[in-house]
Amino acid sequence: MAAAVTGRVVETLDPDAVIEHVDVDQLLDRVDVDRLLDRVDVNRLLDRVDVEEFLDRVDVNRLLDRVDVDRLLDRVDVNRMLARVDVDAVLQEVDLEGAVRRAGVPEIVAESTGRVAGSALDLARRQIVGLDVVVDRVINRILRRAPGDQPQGPPRLVLGRTP
Amino acid sequence: MSSWDAAPRLKVTGHYAGVVSRAAGAALDVAIVLATFTAGVAGVDVLSRMVVGASLARDDAGVLSTVALATWAFVYMYASLAIAGRTPGKGIVGLRVVMADGAVLTGRRALMRTLAFPLSVLPFGLGLVGIIVQREHRALHDLLAGTAVVYDWGGRVAEVPGPLSEFLARRAGAEYSSAPIAERATDRAGAGRRASQDRRS
Numbered sequence: 001m002a003a004a005v006t007g008r009v010v011e012t013l014d015p016d017a018v019i020e021h022v023d024v025d026q027l028l029d030r031v032d033v034d035r036l037l038d039r040v041d042v043n044r045l046l047d048r049v050d051v052e053e054f055l056d057r058v059d060v061n062r063l064l065d066r067v068d069v070d071r072l073l074d075r076v077d078v079n080r081m082l083a084r085v086d087v088d089a090v091l092q093e094v095d096l097e098g099a100v101r102r103a104g105v106p107e108i109v110a111e112s113t114g115r116v117a118g119s120a121l122d123l124a125r126r127q128i129v130g131l132d133v134v135v136d137r138v139i140n141r142i143l144r145r146a147p148g149d150q151p152q153g154p155p156r157l158v159l160g161r162t163p
Numbered sequence: 164m165s166s167w168d169a170a171p172r173l174k175v176t177g178h179y180a181g182v183v184s185r186a187a188g189a190a191l192d193v194a195i196v197l198a199t200f201t202a203g204v205a206g207v208d209v210l211s212r213m214v215v216g217a218s219l220a221r222d223d224a225g226v227l228s229t230v231a232l233a234t235w236a237f238v239y240m241y242a243s244l245a246i247a248g249r250t251p252g253k254g255i256v257g258l259r260v261v262m263a264d265g266a267v268l269t270g271r272r273a274l275m276r277t278l279a280f281p282l283s284v285l286p287f288g289l290g291l292v293g294i295i296v297q298r299e300h301r302a303l304h305d306l307l308a309g310t311a312v313v314y315d316w317g318g319r320v321a322e323v324p325g326p327l328s329e330f331l332a333r334r335a336g337a338e339y340s341s342a343p344i345a346e347r348a349t350d351r352a353g354a355g356r357r358a359s360q361d362r363r364s
Contacts, residue, residue: 122319125257126172129314130324132181133331139295151299154265154311157177 172322173331177265179300180258180312191252196236203235204228237277244273249315259315263301268310276308 100106140147152158208218243250248268249259260268260276268276283290283303290303301311314321323331 118319121255121257122316122322125316126322126324128184128187128256129175129181129321130327131183133323133327135183135295136181143296145298151179153178153313154261154263156265157261157313158265 171328171332172325173328174320174322175314176316176321177313178321180314181300182294184256184258184314185294185300185312188250188253188256188258191255192240192250193252195251196232196239199239200232200235204231240280241274241277244268244276245270248273253312257314257316257321258312260310260312263305263309263311265311265313272308272310276304276310279304279307282307 136150137147139145140150212218240250244260245268247254248261253259260273262268262272293302293306294300297306299311305311322328
């Protein structure tokens with residue numbers, strides 16, 4: 001009997017008219033949300049979430065624009081972070097030989113070595129030239145030759161030279 | 164930096180090389196010829212022992228070794244002069260062999276110089292005296308081949324040491340100044356004219 005009456009009432013009533021008479025805020029105030037959430041299995045809920053699809057809908061650039069990077073970095077303890085880095089392992093991954101070659105270090109070393117060797121050779125050569133000059137002056141004095149009358153060098157090498 | 168280091172150095176590129184430079188170059192050449200010859204003989208000896216089972220380097224009379232050494236010295240000297248205008252020893256010291264007028268040494272003149280070299284050395288080295296007393300420091304083999312030896316340090320400028328340069332400049336060492344000969348000859352001619360005008364007046 002009661003079921004029949006209830007069914008008849010439900011058929012007769014307009015749901016929208018009923019809902020308009022309900023104060024939803026007052027109803028929600030009476031709901032204990034914490035108790036409700038306690039009954040929600042969040043893990044099960046997350047399992048049903050398609051994270052990839054969710055991330056596709058996230059505008060990362062816009063998100064990053066809102067991040068204060070300086071403030072974030074200020075909170076990072078770089079020394080502590082570096083202390084946790086296995087430098088030997090990192091270096092094993094790095095092609096140091098290739099990096100040195102790309103940086104042109106072998107050329108710089110060869111050039112500087114060549115320059116030092118050239119300077120040392122020139123220093124020795126200068127001393128020998130100096131001895132030549134001294135011996136030449138002594139011979140000129142013995143032979144009573146005027147030093148200024150001595151030819152300096154072959155005409156083609158000396159005459160065309162600008163001072 | 165001391166005042167000596169700051170002294171400008173006189174440039175001598177293309178000037179006739181003196182006796183000390185040439186002696187140093189020759190000593191280096193002799194050392195290189197002997198070292199390479201010894202190494203070559205040792206190599207040939209090892210090979211002959213391995214292949215033939217006898218030592219080809221054994222030469223009691225020394226005739227074969229002398230001829231081989233002379234041949235190697237000839238090849239060393241001629242080839243290096245014809246190709247580079249200098250032997251390795253001269254190259255280290257910073258010398259170059261040129262024609263008497265300063266032109267690049269030709270292969271023919273390099274051959275003549277190499278063949279004439281023994282004429283300078285064999286009669287007690289008398290032919291080498293020219294390097295000391297001759298005005299252009301040319302030895303007998305240089306005169307016969309029409310060549311001269313000059314300072315040439317390749318891409319760098321041949322220089323006199325700073326202190327000696329300053330001394331020469333102080334003593335008016337015009338023979339090593341960087342002024343060309345023609346300019347100095349003009350200066351001398353001008354000075355001579357001025358002196359004769361003074362005498363006339």
